[in-house]
Amino acid sequence: MAAILPGSTIGMLGGGQLGRMFALAARNLGYRIITLEPEPDSPCGQVADAQITAPYDDSAGLRHLAEMCDVITLEFENVPSAAIKTLESLKKPVHPGSGLLKITQNRFLEKSFSLDAGVVPTAFAKLRAKEDLETSAREIGLPAVIKTTMGGYDGKGQWVVSSLEEAQKAWDEAHGQELIWEKKVDFVKELSVVCARNSVGEVKAYPVSENIHRRNVLDLSIVPARIPEEQARAAREAALRLAEALGLVGVFCVEFFLLANGDLLLNEMAPRPHNSGHYTLDACMCSQFEQQLRAVCGLPLGSVELLRSAVMVNIMGEGTGDRLTGTESLLADPAVSLHLYGKKGAKPGRKMGHFTVLGSDVDEALGKAHKLRQLLTWS
Ligand code: AMP
16 A cells, blocks of 8 residues: 555544544644544544544445545544445545454454464453353352443443352343453553554554553553563563554554463453553654554554653543633643643543653652642532
């Protein structure tokens, strides 16, 4: 594929903050960008050249996008696979493509693929009937996390169960959705690696993030992760192995659990930039968003070198109002970079923005991050 050069138009499926930050990176390199997104005035639509406001599977909307764009990518991996196939049938390059998405949209296929590629996931089994709960409880064990195979994210579609009775209750609550049983892992850290692969097969992996979750949603990322170098190397190698095995073109994030004995287990993967890679906007020469652009356009990948230690803090809505106060203190600090996504309703748990603190080491950045976040309030 010949490189898609600046001045070309990129299509973005999904209009959330990941699309917005991609659009800003694309504009910075002189590309045009059009997003297809069901919600009007989306975070991406606000900064794109145009937004097609339509459901993801709207065939007129998809045709319009294909006509206007030279290449199409996505920021939301649960775009229905039929929509991706429609775009592919219109002979438009779409990265990642329908074959890869079919795997990453389904937790069972994803973990099976990972195992085959030599990257061990948490112990898992598909639940085909209610009777399988008993078999899984016996063979894989309790406590467990029962998860819907499709459509879940940020802890949605998940039940942590510690007895067979609780598992049966979860089965009933799932109302026939396809489920997997996963061993609940006693991890010491959660880690992630963002990596990229372009259409000529060049690959690069960013440094490992150490992720702290609150109520199953990412709260903080600490980079570099506070782990021995050989574990960091193993995590990056595993992520690159998966990207290559999948034949990915784009950016890809792999989340791992680190166990006390040093083993790394795959939790999940996402074929797009990731919240835990937002630090790259301020701490690396080439952000994960510019990297996605370079990868899908067939350009050389940018530097993944970490220039400073970084801590990224998510700013979440609290349901107490839509006006964020306290930002002046963040803006007054030369080591802090603030990113707000242009969303209107600060509902509880909604990702409204993030800030990144740079430091000479992670302890310095972390100390400051904890202090600064106390200053932000919604009213
Ligand atoms: P997920 O959407 O699968 O990434 O799950 C969200 C969060 O739930 C993870 O980041 C973990 O903190 C927790 N979690 C998910 N699966 C497991 C598991 N098998 N064992 C322990 N914690 C888990």
